Amino acid sequence: MLPLLLATVEEANHAAASGPLAGLQQTFEHFGVEPKLILFQLISFLILFGVLYKFAIKPTVATMEERNAKIAAGLKHAEETQARLAAAQTESAAIIKAAQVDAQKALDEARKVAKEFGDKQQAEAITRAADLLAKAQQSIELEHQKMLNEARSEIARLVVKTTEQVLAKKLSDADRAAYNDAATKELASL
Amino acid sequence: MAADKQTNLLAKQLFKLSLVNGVVSPEQVAGVLGWVEQYAPHRPVALLKAYQHRIAIELAKSRAVVEHAGPVSDAALQQIAAAMTKRYSRAITASAKPNAKLLAGLRVRVGSDVYESSVASQLATLSV
Numbered sequence: 001m002l003p004l005l006l007a008t009v010e011e012a013n014h015a016a017a018s019g020p021l022a023g024l025q026q027t028f029e030h031f032g033v034e035p036k037l038i039l040f041q042l043i044s045f046l047i048l049f050g051v052l053y054k055f056a057i058k059p060t061v062a063t064m065e066e067r068n069a070k071i072a073a074g075l076k077h078a079e080e081t082q083a084r085l086a087a088a089q090t091e092s093a094a095i096i097k098a099a100q101v102d103a104q105k106a107l108d109e110a111r112k113v114a115k116e117f118g119d120k121q122q123a124e125a126i127t128r129a130a131d132l133l134a135k136a137q138q139s140i141e142l143e144h145q146k147m148l149n150e151a152r153s154e155i156a157r158l159v160v161k162t163t164e165q166v167l168a169k170k171l172s173d174a175d176r177a178a179y180n181d182a183a184t185k186e187l188a189s190l
Numbered sequence: 191m192a193a194d195k196q197t198n199l200l201a202k203q204l205f206k207l208s209l210v211n212g213v214v215s216p217e218q219v220a221g222v223l224g225w226v227e228q229y230a231p232h233r234p235v236a237l238l239k240a241y242q243h244r245i246a247i248e249l250a251k252s253r254a255v256v257e258h259a260g261p262v263s264d265a266a267l268q269q270i271a272a273a274m275t276k277r278y279s280r281a282i283t284a285s286a287k288p289n290a291k292l293l294a295g296l297r298v299r300v301g302s303d304v305y306e307s308s309v310a311s312q313l314a315t316l317s318v
């Protein structure tokens with residue numbers, strides 16, 4: 001093949017020496033290139049290109065553009081969704097924070113109320129205990145006084161009974177007569 | 191048997207007839223009993239019981255029962271009778287009744303009234 005290329009180059013150099021168009025024409029002829037065939041091939045190529053463009057390239061491009069649009073819309077939707085998600089996260093964080101603040105307030109209020117209630121209950125319990133203690137002391141005092149009175153009465157009864165027995169034995173008629181005289185004077189003076 | 195109202199009213203009238211100058215008269219009482227025996231009023235037993243009750247109360251009012259422990263002289267009884275007569279403004283006689291529970295002293299009962307000056311009463315006062 002190398003000798004063929006060397007021959008072609010030599011002919012081209014020879015043609016170039018005689019003029020550019022004549023050289024180009026000789027080259028085409030040497031390779032068998034016919035202008036008519038080239039024209040028909042060009043026309044066929046254009047027809048084929050038009051058919052392919054109409055029925056293959058154009059729908060494909062349209063489909064691709066549509067797909068690109070869909071992808072772009074999807075990306076845009078994803079960005080919007082992400083933005084909404086971020087906003088929702090921010091909002092939820094704010095809501096959670098507000099809820100935490102409210103919960104803390106409610107907790108503090110509940111603790112305060114519980115403490116007040118506990119203090120009140122404790123005060124009432126102390127008061128009731130004091131009342132019970134006072135009543136118990138009063139009851140004990142009354143019971144003690146009652147016991148003392150009963151003991152005093154019983155002792156007095158025993159003393160009187162013993163005294164009666166002693167006097168019944170020890171009093172002489174003279175003593176009784178003297179007492180009777182005194183009693184007579186007392187009753188007569190009523 | 192309890193006396194009804196009419197029987198009590200008749201007993202009260204008979205009792206009033208038995209008094210002379212505010213004192214129960216034996217003669218009047220005898221007359222009342224004779225009237226009851228002669229005329230036999232309605233429910234005579236209940237009538238006589240009511241009449242006897244009123245007479246007993248009236249006699250008790252004119253009698254001072256002197257309960258005593260130990261000897262008591264007649265002079266003391268007379269003195270008590272005089273004091274009660276003066277107190278009630280009617281004739282009251284005193285009668286003695288021994289009561290050893292008094293230990294010493296006297297208890298005078300006139301009707302439902304009781305006057306006492308005895309060792310037993312003073313000891314009872316101490317034991318209260």
